[in-house]
Amino acid sequence: MKDSKKTLEFKFERDIPASPSEVFAAWLSAKIPGTPWHLADKHSLDPKVDGLFYWTVKGKSIYGRFTEIESGRLIRHTWVSPNTLGLESTVTLTFEKKGDGTRMTLLHSDLPDHELALGHEKGWLYFLDLFPAQFR
Numbered sequence: 001m002k003d004s005k006k007t008l009e010f011k012f013e014r015d016i017p018a019s020p021s022e023v024f025a026a027w028l029s030a031k032i033p034g035t036p037w038h039l040a041d042k043h044s045l046d047p048k049v050d051g052l053f054y055w056t057v058k059g060k061s062i063y064g065r066f067t068e069i070e071s072g073r074l075i076r077h078t079w080v081s082p083n084t085l086g087l088e089s090t091v092t093l094t095f096e097k098k099g100d101g102t103r104m105t106l107l108h109s110d111l112p113d114h115e116l117a118l119g120h121e122k123g124w125l126y127f128l129d130l131f132p133a134q135f136r
Contacts, residue, residue, distance in 0.1 A: 007102070008107040008119045014129050016102045018135040020095035021072035023102045026134060027093065034131025036062070053077065064091070079108065083116040 016023050028047045030037035037043050040055035047053070047066055054063040060082055067090075068076040075093040080086060089110040096103045106124060111117040 003091050004041060006113040007109070008111040008113055008117055008120075009107060010051055011108075012106045014102055014104050014128050014132050015098060016101065016135050017134045019072075019103060020026060020097055020102045022105055023135070024072045024075070024095045026132070029105075032134055034129075034134055035129050039127075049097070056121075062089075083119045085112050085114060085116065105122070120131075 018026075020087060026032045027035055028037075028045070029035060030040070030043060030045060032038055037045055037053075037055060039057050041057055042107060043053070043055035045051075045053045049066055051066045052063065053066070054061065056062075059066070062079065062081040063079055064078040066077045073095055075091075077091055079089045079091045080106060087107060087110075089112075092107045092109070093104075094105045096105070106128065107124055108117075108120055108124060
């Protein structure tokens with residue numbers, strides 16, 4: 001039987017003037033502005049399959065588990081936060097060569113169809129407006 005719960009998803013694309021491997025590595029660095037880890041008051045990050053991440057910002061905790069990583073190409077992990085109502089959602093990032101740079105795509109799916117989950121759009125836009133500037 002198919003689950004009939006309605007979910008939300010947000011998709012964002014950014015063209016970044018760096019190679020896919022550079023963009024991939026930067027996304028996983030807490031030292032780079034525009035990554036979720038950089039903003040954290042405290043964080044733990046273990047970017048490998050079945051590795052966990054946890055970060056807090058302004059007293060809110062976000063955590064998840066990396067489910068798929070292909071160096072320079074793909075990062076997929078679960079995502080749980082107060083705005084997912086404690087439910088697990090999925091974040092998928094892809095890094096594809098485009099001209100001399102990279103098209104980075106972020107897809108956040110399986111979000112509950114709830115007003116709080118809509119805040120993820122604003123949150124990801126905040127990060128994705130800062131992140132590409134690190135390569136200029």
